[in-house]
Amino acid sequence: SQELEQSPQSLIVQEGKNLTINCTSSKTLYGLYWYKQKYGEGLIFLMMLQKGGEEKSHEKITAKLDEKKQQSSLHITASQPSHAGIYLCGADFSGSARQLTFGSGTQLTVLP
Amino acid sequence: DVKVTQSSRYLVKRTGEKVFLECVQDMDHENMFWYRQDPGLGLRLIYFSYDVKMKEKGDIPEGYSVSREKKERFSLILESASTNQTSMYLCASKRSGGGVYEQYFGPGTRLTVT
Numbered sequence: 196s197q198e199l200e201q202s203p204q205s206l207i208v209q210e211g212k213n214l215t216i217n218c219t220s221s222k223t224l225y226g227l228y229w230y231k232q233k234y235g236e237g238l239i240f241l242m243m244l245q246k247g248g249e250e251k252s253h254e255k256i257t258a259k260l261d262e263k264k265q266q267s268s269l270h271i272t273a274s275q276p277s278h279a280g281i282y283l284c285g286a287d288f289s290g291s292a293r294q295l296t297f298g299s300g301t302q303l304t305v306l307p
Numbered sequence: 308d309v310k311v312t313q314s315s316r317y318l319v320k321r322t323g324e325k326v327f328l329e330c331v332q333d334m335d336h337e338n339m340f341w342y343r344q345d346p347g348l349g350l351r352l353i354y355f356s357y358d359v360k361m362k363e364k365g366d367i368p369e370g371y372s373v374s375r376e377k378k379e380r381f382s383l384i385l386e387s388a389s390t391n392q393t394s395m396y397l398c399a400s401k402r403s404g405g406g407v408y409e410q411y412f413g414p415g416t417r418l419t420v421t
Contacts, residue, residue, distance in 0.1 A: 204347075226407055237311070237397060237412035238350075245407060283349060285410075293338060293357060293401075294365070295410065299349035 198222060199286050201298030208274050209306050216269040216301045218284035226287035227267045228295060229258050233280045241269075241282075271303075279305045310334070311413035313398055319419045326385040328416050330398030337403040339381035340410065341365075341373065344395040356381055357403070388420045 200219045208214050218227065226245045230238040242251045244260035244267060251258050255272045271278055281302050285295035314329035330339065338357050342350040342365075352365030354373040362373050370392060374382045381400075385392055395417050399410040 201349075228409060230412075235395075235415070235417065237414045238399075238410075240409040240411070243407065243409055285350075287407075294340075294352060294355060296352075297342075297350040299347055 198288070199284065199296055199298045201282075201284055201301055203301060204299065205302040205304070207304045207306065210275060211273055214271050214274055214303070216282050216303075218267045218269070218286075218298055220265045220286055220288075222265070222288055224260070224264045224267075224286050224288065225290040227258075227260055227264075228285040228287070229267070229269055230283045230285060231280050232283060232300075238283065274303075274305045276305045276307055279303055311398060311400055311411050313396075313413040313416050315416050316414060317417050317419075319421065320385075320388050321421055322389060324385075324388050324420075326388050326418065326420075328383040328385075328396055328398075328418070330381045330383070330400075330413055331379055332381075332400040332411070333379065334400065334402070334411070335378065336400035336411075337378070338401040338410075339375065340399040340401070341371075341381065341383045342397045342399065343367070344397055344415075350397065353383065388418075390420050392418065393420045394418060 229241040242258045247262040257270045281300045283300045284298045311332045340355040341353045356375040372384045398413040401410045
């Protein structure tokens, strides 16, 4: 979606390196959802952010939403091969969270 | 755990065939969604339903229809399959209510139309 831009499109990192994936919106977000997808499978929910400046962490993954609620980042510390997959951000633009608009995804490869 | 299941993981159909993709969720969720996923385009919403017999068009409904006769089941129908409908199809469900809840996804159906 042009309303939601994800970058980079793909990322190859050496195991143990840190990395960041960005999700930028052209409009104010009511909520921002991060998902991970293993190749050829469904999406697994990671985290959801709602408030400006909010930050959440789960294991080695941290997601942040900026104060203006138009940009989110997903940061992985000390990457592992198990982190490999496609990361997608999904935006709630309506406030109802009934319908999400997804970014095009970031393909992450972690080299052992 | 919420479980969303899809009737097939892989499906091969011929142009012009009528295709049914089934999705079932076991958590009594009110909302259900059908997406298609294509390289470089991410997930695009085809249709969603917020209640039995209710449906709303998403971003790309052309060439598709849906049916929701029971709360747990949401079907996507391709009336006359075309090669440009070759894609990965993902179903999702989500509860309603006062809070904000995430969508739970099925494993996907990879449809090839020849």
